[in-house]
Amino acid sequence: MESRNNVTEFILLGLSQNKKIKSLCFLLFLFCYIAIWLGNLLIVISITCSQLIDQPMYFFLNYLALSDLCYTSTVTPKLITDLLAESNLVSYTGCMAQLFTMHFFGGIEILILTVMAYDRYVAICRPLHYAIIMNRQKCYIMFTACCSGAFLHSFVQCLLTINLPFCGPNEIDHYFCDVYPLLKLACTDTYVVGILVVANSGMMGLVTFVVLMLSYFLILYTIRAYPVESQSKALSTCSSHVTVVILFFVPVLFIYIRPAVTFPEDKVFALFYTIIAPMFNPLIYTLRNTEMKNAIRKVWLGKPFWSGRQII
Numbered sequence: 001m002e003s004r005n006n007v008t009e010f011i012l013l014g015l016s017q018n019k020k021i022k023s024l025c026f027l028l029f030l031f032c033y034i035a036i037w038l039g040n041l042l043i044v045i046s047i048t049c050s051q052l053i054d055q056p057m058y059f060f061l062n063y064l065a066l067s068d069l070c071y072t073s074t075v076t077p078k079l080i081t082d083l084l085a086e087s088n089l090v091s092y093t094g095c096m097a098q099l100f101t102m103h104f105f106g107g108i109e110i111l112i113l114t115v116m117a118y119d120r121y122v123a124i125c126r127p128l129h130y131a132i133i134m135n136r137q138k139c140y141i142m143f144t145a146c147c148s149g150a151f152l153h154s155f156v157q158c159l160l161t162i163n164l165p166f167c168g169p170n171e172i173d174h175y176f177c178d179v180y181p182l183l184k185l186a187c188t189d190t191y192v193v194g195i196l197v198v199a200n201s202g203m204m205g206l207v208t209f210v211v212l213m214l215s216y217f218l219i220l221y222t223i224r225a226y227p228v229e230s231q232s233k234a235l236s237t238c239s240s241h242v243t244v245v246i247l248f249f250v251p252v253l254f255i256y257i258r259p260a261v262t263f264p265e266d267k268v269f270a271l272f273y274t275i276i277a278p279m280f281n282p283l284i285y286t287l288r289n290t291e292m293k294n295a296i297r298k299v300w301l302g303k304p305f306w307s308g309r310q311i312i
Contacts, residue, residue, distance in 0.1 A: 007166035007185075010095050012088040014079070014175045015267055026083040032279050033076045039282030040065040042296065050295040056119050056134040058292075061285060063143055064112045068278040071105035074098055075176045075274045082175065092166075095177035100158040102176065106273070107150030107204070113248065114208045115142050116241055117215040124234050125222040156200050160193050173262065174270070180255070180262045194260030201256040209249050216242065240284050248277040 015025055043065040052058035078098070082088040090098070122133050161179055167187035174181045179197050183190045216238065223234045251269040286292045 006168055007092060007170045009089050009091045009170065010177065010185075011171045012078075012082060012090055012175055012177075013171055013173045014082055014088055022083045026080060029076060029080050029083070029275065032275050033072070033080060036072050036076070036275070036279045037069065039279065039286075040068050042300075043282050043285065043292070046292065046295045046299045049299045052291060052295050056136075056139050057116065057123070059136075059139050060112055060116045060119060060143070064109065064116070065282065067105050067108045067112060068281055071102070071109055072274060072278045074101040074105060079175045090177065095172075095182075096158060096162055098177045099161060099179065099182070100154050102178070102274075103157045103201075104150050104154035107153045108146050109248070110205065110208050110252075111146035111149050112143070113241070113245055114211050115146060117212045117245070120238050120241060121215040121219055124219050124238075153200060153204055157197065160196055160200070164188065164190065164193065173264075174267055176270075176274070178270075180260050180266070183260050184262055190260065197260055198256070198258070202253075202258070205249065205252050205256050209245075209253060212245055212249075240289060243284050244277065244281055247280060248273050 014022070016022055044062055047053050047058045047062045047065075053062065075098070078090070119134055123130050126133065157179055161182055164182070164186040165188055166182075166185055169185065172181045172185065179201070183194055183197070186193075219234065219238060223231050226234065251272040254269055255266055286296065
């Protein structure tokens with residue numbers, strides 16, 4: 001690799017070069033990162049220490065919160081420290097490691113959100129078979145499949161990038177190492193690699209998004225004949241998940257579904273799925289969910305917890 005590479009480190013240009021803006025962003029993203037940890041740890045501990053862990057919906061929500069913590073930790077700490085530094089350097093090895101881990105944990109998050117949509121579909125559209133279809137063994141199999149799929153996706157992304165020669169310049173116009181900005185720096189024709197990257201990232205995001213939308217279309221189609229009260233309960237259990245999906249998927253699709261080109265706006269859109277969505281996930285899932293609020297009261301305040309399924 002050294003014979004093909006003259007670059008041993010990259011310079012991350014970050015969000016801005018203005019010192020006042022950087023200081024403001026430092027305070028803002030430090031607050032966001034603390035909120036991400038507090039919120040997602042609150043969910044993990046509350047679910048693990050209550051009866052909710054026995055329900056498939058909260059089983060996957062628990063792992064979604066864990067993946068949020070891992071995912072945002074691949075990007076945010078580096079972003080925060082770089083906002084105070086004069087020169088934002090990252091080694092070639094560190095850049096490739098960040099690329100791999102970000103796509104790995106991001107892939108897990110995308111696939112878990114898809115499985116959670118399937119869980120809602122089974123709960124609402126096939127309630128009599130729910131306990132059989134979503135038993136604990138199958139939940140573990142689904143989670144393992146999510147991790148395996150994310151690893152394959154991330155491995156391909158890293159393999160496509162690590163074989164590119166970088167001869168200089170070495171300035172990445174982003175606040176983390178991602179495929180498209182790195183393709184822009186490669187000293188070779190990246191047309192074919194760009195197509196493969198779009199096929200890998202873009203199609204993964206698009207296919208999972210279509211599956212999500214299909215699940216909710218089938219849910220809406222099924223509940224149309226339900227009584228109004230049952231419709232409200234069904235929609236209530238799905239609304240939180242739909243909000244998270246939109247917040248996460250829209251910016252992801254904007255960046256990865258198009259040809260391998262970069263725009264200045266990409267950095268702003270990337271903030272949504274690397275920081276903003278992981279920060280709001282705990283709020284969305286707790287403020288609109290009675291079972292989660294009851295579990296939090298039991299675990300943290302010692303108040304009685306009434307376990308009941310919110311589905312159907």
